[in-house]
Amino acid sequence: MQKTISGAVCPECDAQVGLDADARVSEIVECVECRSELEVKSVEPPLLELAPEVEEDWGE
Amino acid sequence: MTMNSDAAALGILASRVRFEEKSIMAALDRRGIAFEHLDPRTLHIAGGNSWTGPGLVINREVGHFRARYAASALESVGVVVLNSAAATHVSGDKWLTSAALLRAGLPTPATSLALTPDAALKALDELGYPAVVKPLVGSWGRLVTQVTDRAMAAAVLEHIEALPSPQSHVVYLQALVPKADNDIRVVVVGGEPIGATRRRGDQWRTNVARGAVSQVCALTDEITDLAARAAAAVGADIAGVDLIEDTEGGLTVLEVNDRVEFRGFQGAHSGVDVAERIVDLAAARGVR
Numbered sequence: 001m002q003k004t005i006s007g008a009v010c011p012e013c014d015a016q017v018g019l020d021a022d023a024r025v026s027e028i029v030e031c032v033e034c035r036s037e038l039e040v041k042s043v044e045p046p047l048l049e050l051a052p053e054v055e056e057d058w059g060e
Numbered sequence: 061m062t063m064n065s066d067a068a069a070l071g072i073l074a075s076r077v078r079f080e081e082k083s084i085m086a087a088l089d090r091r092g093i094a095f096e097h098l099d100p101r102t103l104h105i106a107g108g109n110s111w112t113g114p115g116l117v118i119n120r121e122v123g124h125f126r127a128r129y130a131a132s133a134l135e136s137v138g139v140v141v142l143n144s145a146a147a148t149h150v151s152g153d154k155w156l157t158s159a160a161l162l163r164a165g166l167p168t169p170a171t172s173l174a175l176t177p178d179a180a181l182k183a184l185d186e187l188g189y190p191a192v193v194k195p196l197v198g199s200w201g202r203l204v205t206q207v208t209d210r211a212m213a214a215a216v217l218e219h220i221e222a223l224p225s226p227q228s229h230v231v232y233l234q235a236l237v238p239k240a241d242n243d244i245r246v247v248v249v250g251g252e253p254i255g256a257t258r259r260r261g262d263q264w265r266t267n268v269a270r271g272a273v274s275q276v277c278a279l280t281d282e283i284t285d286l287a288a289r290a291a292a293a294v295g296a297d298i299a300g301v302d303l304i305e306d307t308e309g310g311l312t313v314l315e316v317n318d319r320v321e322f323r324g325f326q327g328a329h330s331g332v333d334v335a336e337r338i339v340d341l342a343a344a345r346g347v348r
Contacts, residue, residue: 019062024085026099027156040078052075057124058151059199060317 006045012036068096071114079323083306083335111137151318164293167312170235177217180231190236194252246287249337274324
């Protein structure tokens with residue numbers, strides 16, 4: 001198992017969200033409790049925000 | 061261009077760090093190549109030559125318009141962008157891609173561009189049903205609509221007419237390819253096809269974003285040739301080319317994606333590392 005960074009809190013439901021040790025800023029993670037899509041705003045200290053909604057022109 | 065000697069030589073342009081961006085960043089870390097993460101949400105580029113950021117940028121921005129304009133602005137101050145702004149402009153637009161494929165003499169499904177929803181109904185009479193109505197810009201099969209008859213098409217086009225953006229009223233129409241639940245994704249890096257996957261879905265759209273499953277597909281001469289030529293047709297150094305079987309059993313080019321998502325591909329392939337190949341390409345273009 002990969003080591004995780006603890007201390008991040010879901011801004012939607014207050015659940016603790018563990019981040020992978022190699023987490024990066026702007027990475028998208030999912031809250032295990034409420035399934036919200038969250039964006040990593042900071043790794044140290046771990047800070048999460050609700051991820052932006054998908055826009056019409058998003059894609060590959 | 062004025063370069064800051066302390067600045068990283070390479071930038072990753074991305075507002076959303078997904079599997080792909082993280083893989084590229086990890087590959088750069090493994091090689092000890094310093095990079096700067098450029099977030100388009102906070103990026104502004106002054107015209108002229110005052111840029112002090114990276115000299116080469118890998119464009120991984122998820123939003124087409126941000127990707128296209130960021131690439132153009134970066135190129136205007138002397139930055140090399142992978143892919144180029146011109147490639148993003150063409151491959152991010154379904155009609156421009158079709159036009160480029162046709163110009164290059166590549167097989168692609170029968171396609172029509174209608175300049176108004178009214179004209180689209182007439183175009184569909186000629187194209188025949190079932191057909192597919194697609195937005196010019198967008199991905200993941202979003203808002204792609206299969207129309208099976210004229211009444212359904214009229215209803216869909218009425219909704220399109222009600223959309224606020226003038227660009228939405230330009231309608232891209234394509235004949236439905238019979239085996240649309242089964243396509244081939246070819247990843248091209250540096251103009252070279254590096255592998256392919258066959259994607260099977262339980263829907264008529266085979267986007268991995270819609271749950272399609274990827275399995276390794278052998279790179280035949282036909283697949284290699286078509287994918288390389290399709291990427292070249294839109295000017296993309298890095299591309300995800302989607303191929304599909306046409307009614308005669310030959311392959312036809314459906315799409316070329318310039319900011320290719322390769323999670324499904326990478327999950328199927330153990331012998332090819334897409335992120336490493338992208339970093340190889342960046343290194344070959346001058347980043348040490």
